[in-house]
Amino acid sequence: MLIVKKFGGTSVADKERIYNVARRCIEDYNKGNDVVVVLSAMGKYTDELIAMAQDINEKPPKREMDMLLSIGEQMSVALMGMAMNKLKIPAVSLNAFQVSMHTTSTHGNARLKRIDTERIRRELENRRIVIVTGFQGVNKYDDYTTLGRGGSDTTAVALAAALHADACEIYTDVDGIYTADPRKVKHARKLKEITYDEMLDLATLGAGVLHNRSVEMAKKYGVPLVVRSSLNNSEGTVVKEEVSVERMLISGVALDTDAVRIAVIGLKDVPGMAFRLFDILARRNINVDMILQSIGRSGTKDISFTVNQSDLDEAVAALEDSRARLGYKELHSERNIAKLSIVGAGMMSNPGVAAKMFESLYNENVNINMIATSEIRVTVIIQEKDGVRAMNAVHDAFDLSD
Ligand code: ADP
Numbered sequence: 001m002l003i004v005k006k007f008g009g010t011s012v013a014d015k016e017r018i019y020n021v022a023r024r025c026i027e028d029y030n031k032g033n034d035v036v037v038v039l040s041a042m043g044k045y046t047d048e049l050i051a052m053a054q055d056i057n058e059k060p061p062k063r064e065m066d067m068l069l070s071i072g073e074q075m076s077v078a079l080m081g082m083a084m085n086k087l088k089i090p091a092v093s094l095n096a097f098q099v100s101m102h103t104t105s106t107h108g109n110a111r112l113k114r115i116d117t118e119r120i121r122r123e124l125e126n127r128r129i130v131i132v133t134g135f136q137g138v139n140k141y142d143d144y145t146t147l148g149r150g151g152s153d154t155t156a157v158a159l160a161a162a163l164h165a166d167a168c169e170i171y172t173d174v175d176g177i178y179t180a181d182p183r184k185v186k187h188a189r190k191l192k193e194i195t196y197d198e199m200l201d202l203a204t205l206g207a208g209v210l211h212n213r214s215v216e217m218a219k220k221y222g223v224p225l226v227v228r229s230s231l232n233n234s235e236g237t238v239v240k241e242e243v244s245v246e247r248m249l250i251s252g253v254a255l256d257t258d259a260v261r262i263a264v265i266g267l268k269d270v271p272g273m274a275f276r277l278f279d280i281l282a283r284r285n286i287n288v289d290m291i292l293q294s295i296g297r298s299g300t301k302d303i304s305f306t307v308n309q310s311d312l313d314e315a316v317a318a319l320e321d322s323r324a325r326l327g328y329k330e331l332h333s334e335r336n337i338a339k340l341s342i343v344g345a346g347m348m349s350n351p352g353v354a355a356k357m358f359e360s361l362y363n364e365n366v367n368i369n370m371i372a373t374s375e376i377r378v379t380v381i382i383q384e385k386d387g388v389r390a391m392n393a394v395h396d397a398f399d400l401s402d
């Protein structure tokens with residue numbers, strides 16, 4: 001069997017944990033399997049690197065930022081190689097350059113395009129454990145790129161797909177995927193299985209347990225994923241196309257506090273305004289999420305939308321630059337919001353799910369700012385201070401605990 005095993009930051013945070021991971025990998029290796037290990041930077045090292053960069057320059061060039069961040073993963077794979085060597089197991093660490101992990105050119109948020117597997121295959125044939133840096137890639141200019149925060153999961157899934165691995169295991173600091181973040185929701189329950197589609201929505205809507213692109217890629221290439229703990233042997237959660245257990249009404253609740261809301265007030269109520277507005281943002285690669293347009297009154301209308309916090313400054317600057325062209329009256333931004341979502345394939349055939357969510361928010365006296373829905377999710381924008389309380393209330397209302 002060829003197994004890809006990915007370990008996140010907390011799982012390799014110190015010497016003891018590095019050895020713990022090394023031993024878990026060696027166990028599989030000693031059974032005769034080919035083992036490819038993908039690692040994140042140790043503990044909060046990526047955050048520390050970001051803080052160091054900010055201290056030197058509050059707006060660091062994105063290229064230099066990726067150059068810096070790529071150190072984190074390189075450090076963990078080298079140390080893991082040393083730990084395995086100490087345990088007398090042949091292993092080799094490789095970074096994105098050495099493997100050749102090709103990405104798009106956007107720094108900070110690159111997409112993996114192609115992974116050369118030749119070097120990895122050669123090392124596996126020589127019966128080595130191959131330890132690969134997560135999160136990083138190389139673009140067509142031969143510069144380092146990174147895949148966005150949490151991107152090591154995507155490296156692991158992409159490697160599993162490229163190598164046609166038999167298993168892709170994501171080891172983290174909780175023992176699986178829960179109905180909500182177990183660190184925030186008291187009655188969160190571990191799921192045995194979840195579909196790609198549901199997990200993709202949960203991940204996109206703030207459940208940081210998996211990078212959303214990793215789920216997207218797993219679905220595209222049919223890579224079965226297992227999410228489990230690096231610290232114990234409990235079973236974990238399988239992410240796959242179809243689940244065998246009976247569908248619950250909803251499978252999870254997610255909270256995202258990274259979103260910010262921008263309101264463009266007093267746009268002319270004529271065709272083409274939404275196009276102009278969002279085209280300005282699209283040209284700058286800024287992802288827009290929820291959009292709300294008011295009913296036009298006295299010849300003007302307002303458009304509000306959410307973007308990721310990290311894009312706020314650029315979005316506001318772009319809209320201010322285009323003020324004359326767009327002809328709006330005011331521009332507001334609001335940072336203290338949270339996006340609360342429920343996700344579940346079961347809601348397709350069950351009316352009243354959204355109403356139930358709204359009722360539980362009403363009971364908690366939580367005000368709803370914006371609403372968006374799809375076949376399998378309902379999202380509301382609320383005040384950030386209400387976030388965790390609202391998430392617990394909604395989770396309890398759907399009776400997701402045991
Ligand atoms: P890693 O460093 O291993 O990649 P992450 O911090 O990226 O770990 O992801 C694991 C964290 O995701 C957990 O500690 C948990 O707080 C959070 N989380 C958010 N939503 C969920 C969920 N639905 N199920 C499990 N964990 C979740």
Ligand code: ASP
Nearest residue numbers: 040046135149150151152
């Ligand atoms: N080290 C990176 C981060 O902290 C990538 C990852 O952990 O997946 O975002």
Ligand code: MG
Nearest residue numbers: 008150208209
């Ligand atoms: Mg992660």
